Amino acid sequence: MIxxxxxxxxxxxxxxxxxxxxxxVSNNNKNFEIPFFIPADFPALNHAVKSNKPTKYGVELxxxxxxxxxxxxxxxxxxxxxxxxxxxxxxxxxxxIGIDDRVGLRNTPPLxxxxxMKFYNWDGNILELEKQPLVPIITHEEMNSxxxxxxxxxxxxxxxxxxxxxxxxxxxxxxxxxxxxxxxxEYTLVSANSKYDxxxxxxxxxxxxxxxxxxxxxxxxxxxxxxxxxxxxxxFRNIGFPLNKNIEEAGRARVTGVSGDYMAFRVPSLRNxxxxxxxxxxxxxxxxxxxxxxxxxxxxxADNLDPxxxxxxxxxxxxxxxxxxxxxxxxxxxxxTFIRK
Amino acid sequence: xxxxxxxxxxxxxxxxxxxxxxxxxxxxRLLRLFQLMLIALVMAACSKDNDKPVANNISLxxxxxxxxxxxxxxxxxxxxxxxxxxANGQVHHFSELKxxxxxxxxxxxDGTEIPYHVNDLDKGATVVNQAKLSTLDYxxxxxxxxxxxxxxxxxGIKQGLNTLDQFRFPIFYGIAEANDxxxxxxxxxxxxxxxxxxxxxxxxxxxxxxxxxxxxxKAGQPDTYVQGVDAYRDITLDLNTALVVGGNKPEITIKAxxxxxxxxxxxxxxxxxxxxAPQQHEGMEVMVEYVxxxxxxxxxxxxxxxxxxxxxx
Numbered sequence: 001m002i003x004x005x006x007x008x009x010x011x012x013x014x015x016x017x018x019x020x021x022x023x024x025v026s027n028n029n030k031n032f033e034i035p036f037f038i039p040a041d042f043p044a045l046n047h048a049v050k051s052n053k054p055t056k057y058g059v060e061l062x063x064x065x066x067x068x069x070x071x072x073x074x075x076x077x078x079x080x081x082x083x084x085x086x087x088x089x090x091x092x093x094x095x096x097i098g099i100d101d102r103v104g105l106r107n108t109p110p111l112x113x114x115x116x117m118k119f120y121n122w123d124g125n126i127l128e129l130e131k132q133p134l135v136p137i138i139t140h141e142e143m144n145s146x147x148x149x150x151x152x153x154x155x156x157x158x159x160x161x162x163x164x165x166x167x168x169x170x171x172x173x174x175x176x177x178x179x180x181x182x183x184x185x186e187y188t189l190v191s192a193n194s195k196y197d198x199x200x201x202x203x204x205x206x207x208x209x210x211x212x213x214x215x216x217x218x219x220x221x222x223x224x225x226x227x228x229x230x231x232x233x234x235x236f237r238n239i240g241f242p243l244n245k246n247i248e249e250a251g252r253a254r255v256t257g258v259s260g261d262y263m264a265f266r267v268p269s270l271r272n273x274x275x276x277x278x279x280x281x282x283x284x285x286x287x288x289x290x291x292x293x294x295x296x297x298x299x300x301x302a303d304n305l306d307p308x309x310x311x312x313x314x315x316x317x318x319x320x321x322x323x324x325x326x327x328x329x330x331x332x333x334x335x336x337t338f339i340r341k
Numbered sequence: 342x343x344x345x346x347x348x349x350x351x352x353x354x355x356x357x358x359x360x361x362x363x364x365x366x367x368x369x370r371l372l373r374l375f376q377l378m379l380i381a382l383v384m385a386a387c388s389k390d391n392d393k394p395v396a397n398n399i400s401l402x403x404x405x406x407x408x409x410x411x412x413x414x415x416x417x418x419x420x421x422x423x424x425x426x427x428a429n430g431q432v433h434h435f436s437e438l439k440x441x442x443x444x445x446x447x448x449x450x451d452g453t454e455i456p457y458h459v460n461d462l463d464k465g466a467t468v469v470n471q472a473k474l475s476t477l478d479y480x481x482x483x484x485x486x487x488x489x490x491x492x493x494x495x496x497g498i499k500q501g502l503n504t505l506d507q508f509r510f511p512i513f514y515g516i517a518e519a520n521d522x523x524x525x526x527x528x529x530x531x532x533x534x535x536x537x538x539x540x541x542x543x544x545x546x547x548x549x550x551x552x553x554x555x556x557x558x559k560a561g562q563p564d565t566y567v568q569g570v571d572a573y574r575d576i577t578l579d580l581n582t583a584l585v586v587g588g589n590k591p592e593i594t595i596k597a598x599x600x601x602x603x604x605x606x607x608x609x610x611x612x613x614x615x616x617x618a619p620q621q622h623e624g625m626e627v628m629v630e631y632v633x634x635x636x637x638x639x640x641x642x643x644x645x646x647x648x649x650x651x652x653x654x
Contacts, residue, residue: 125529127557127568134505138518139527146518148507175508247549255529255555257570257629 029166031057036115039192040201041229043116048128054184057167062185064163065178070153071136072099072143079136079182082108086339088272089189094283098142105141105248107283110276112269112338115187118234122265122281125255129183134175147175191271191338192229199332207332214329217322222270224308231270231333237306238264240299240314244282251281260304274334288330292316292323396483399447399584400592403469403477404650405438407600412438414471417545428604431611433541433548438471438599439524440535440635441517443502444495444575445481450488450583457481462502462513468524469597489584492593496636496645497534497573500556505530529555534572535635537602541611548611550602552632570629574636577643585654594651597635601646605634 033053038045065071066079082096083089089111091097096104106122120126126135136142137150151173154160161171168177198205207215218226227233236252243249243263252261265281279285285294295316299309309315318326405412407425414435415422422434443466445457458465470476497503505525507514517524517532524533537550555569584591603609607630637645 124568125555125557131530131557134530135527138505138525146507146514148511175506255557255569257555 029057031055031166034059034188036187037190039190039197039229042113042192043228043230045115046117046129048130049115049187052130052180052183052187054187055167057163058181058184059188061160061163061167062181062183064159065182066185068154071145071150073145073149074099075153077143079133082136082142083111086275088112088191088275088335088339090276092277094278096142098136098139099144102141102144104139105244105246106281107278109268110272111186111189112191112271113230114189116230119236119266123252123255124234124236124266129186130176130179133179133182147178150178151175189338191335193337194271194335195332196329197335208328210325210328211332214325214327215332217318217326218329221316221318221322222326225267225306226270232267234266236261236264236266238262238302238304239309240302240305241280241294242284242300246282249281262304263302264304270330271333272335272338274331275339288327289323292318292326296323394486394588396485397586397588398590399481399484399586400590401442401445401479401481402592402594403442403479404594404596405469405471405477406596406598408598412471412599414438417540417547425600427600427611428608429610431541431603432543433539433603433611435471435537435539435599437536437538439522439533439537440469440597441497441524441532442467442469442479442494443498444493446493447481447484447489447584448491448493450490454493455485455489457484460502462498462510466498466513468516468522470522472521484586486586489580489586491577491579492584492595492649493575493577495573496576496647497552497554498532499573500554500571503531503554503556503573505532526551526553526555529553529569531555534632537599546611550628550631552628552635572628572632574632574639574645575643576636576645576647578647578649580649580652582652582654584652589654592651592653593649594653596648596650598646598648599635601634602631603634605646606638606642607631607634609634 033055036054066083069075069078069081071078077099082091082098084091087110091108093108095106096108098104109120109122114120114129117129118124118127120129120132126132134147137145137147155173160173164173164177165171167181195205195207195211199207225233225235225237238251238261248254249263251263251265253259253264255261268279273279273288277285277287279288279291285291296318298313298315299305301314305314407423410423412435413421413423414437416436419434419436422436424432424434426432443462444459445465446459447455447457449455467479468476469479502510505514505527516522524536525531526533531553533551533553535550535552539548540546541548552572554572556567556571557569578595580593584593603611609627609630633642633645635646637643
């Protein structure tokens with residue numbers, strides 16, 4: 001009898017200790033939405049964010065996938081190869097370089113504050129970020145692979161199985177889960193901690209005289225396009241930059257079919273611009289200074305040249321001092337905490 | 342010929358058989374099996390006796406022409422390529438000619454529309470490629486018997502299916518992706534609907550015409566913005582002679598007259614601007630003119646360059 005009781009007791013103890021352990025393990029693995037910091041005065045979130053809110057393990061998985069070289073046909077290129085975190089997720093090259101040194105059509109766009117964007121890519125062809133990851137995977141000049149090829153390469157990787165399970169409840173690796181987790185990670189790439197932000201938040205930082213002069217000039221000569229706290233109004237404009245002769249290029253016109261959009265591109269954010277040289281849709285300009293010189297000298301004429309430039313004689317006149325000052329201000333938009341991500 | 346009824350009956354028997362087997366005692370198993378085999382044999386014999394198929398195959402043959410001449414492709418200065426002269430007097434020929442057909446529907450005499458795998462690109466869509474003879478014939482399998490008066494199909498791929506979804510439609514994706522086909526616009530995550538390249542005028546300048554949709558966003562969703570061009574065209578062709586699907590396997594020859602490309606409703610002059618750089622799809626307004634010439638405007642013109650050349654019942 002005693003033997004039986006002690007046997008039962010022992011079994012119960014064993015079971016309860018087991019289940020306690022299980023509980024604690026599952027608590028650690030429990031996925032949850034991570035608090036999403038929305039900086040003051042930022043525009044509204046893209047509507048897609050509410051269907052794909054960043055979660056702890058979704059983001060962890062997304063970050064791992066972001067650095068996964070098996071996304072490319074020959075396992076040499078990951079998202080991070082072109083979207084290099086230390087360059088505000090750009091690559092420092094004129095045009096993106098994919099597998100086998102293939103040259104892409106355009107300059108790699110930096111990735112930042114994407115959750116607040118309405119349009120993605122220089123021509124705005126993508127409206128929901130979840131639809132973007134497939135493009136580089138299958139593009140010949142980028143990763144030159146396919147989503148099923150990617151899945152077949154990572155399917156048996158136990159780290160991934162574990163992370164997919166933590167992020168999505170089971171270890172199935174599906175295209176949608178890959179897109180969603182990558183994008184969850186990208187949504188977390190918020191940059192709003194530059195000197196400009198600190199000055200604005202009255203955190204004790206002060207603009208230098210040159211920065212202050214630059215800020216005034218900026219508001220006067222740049223902010224009609226580089227508007228809002230994202231420093232882009234997200235409009236598409238032909239600003240008469242030197243033309244990309246690649247026959248695939250037409251700017252936004254290849255998306256909308258409207259000739260008024262010919263060679264129009266999305267106004268780039270100027271946040272972290274100091275890290276993202278060269279500039280222009282195919283990296284026409286090596287430095288910020290060369291961009292300002294170009295505006296000062298006059299841009300290419302076009303029927304659909306931006307009306308603001310047309311009204312201004314196809315140029316933005318700037319003195320040498322003004323250029324220096326504007327560049328000083330643009331440097332205050334550099335977020336050193338962001339590029340350490 | 343496929344006798345669907347027969348096949349279905351047999352498979353029903355065999356399923357039943359399998360289920361029963363597990364509950365039967367070993368001693369009766371053999372007897373039961375024999376019994377079932379007998380039923381199956383009798384049924385097979387029965388259906389052989391009254392030979393009435395419920396469905397049969399139809400072959401769609403695409404005859405790509407300049408007016409009445411079937412097109413022969415060729416590189417620059419090819420002596421064998423079929424030359425054509427546009428309404429605006431430009432001599433030209435094709436080196437490449439591909440287009441996508443999908444969303445096929447057949448309309449019975451009584452007006453009933455029979456869709457053919459309209460939401461399945463793997464089973465219901467094809468790339469017609471003039472350089473590959475086998476792609477000029479597309480077989481529609483197991484079309485219900487009856488008399489048909491009309492065929493409808495999509496020139497291109499309708500919005501919603503046009504997403505390069507390899508996971509859902511690996512077969513069609515594979516065909517479109519292949520190096521010798523290249524019917525994808527990766528940047529737009531959509532398929533190319535037509536890819537036509539060739540040479541024009543005596544100095545054999547190259548021209549390149551690619552069409553496809555760039556639609557994005559979801560209609561009716563206030564948050565989403567719909568942008569882009571819809572290059573899909575729905576084609577409707579009346580069958581002068583009724584198409585009879587029964588014990589036979591009929592063939593429909595569809596003529597696609599590419600003379601219309603430059604000389605349809607829109608008379609287009611190929612010029613250097615649109616022939617070399619940029620490609621035709623870059624000026625989407627120009628692309629739409631080509632799409633309308635080939636596929637109609639989707640309003641009054643629902644046939645474009647397509648017509649029924651022949652029906653063989």
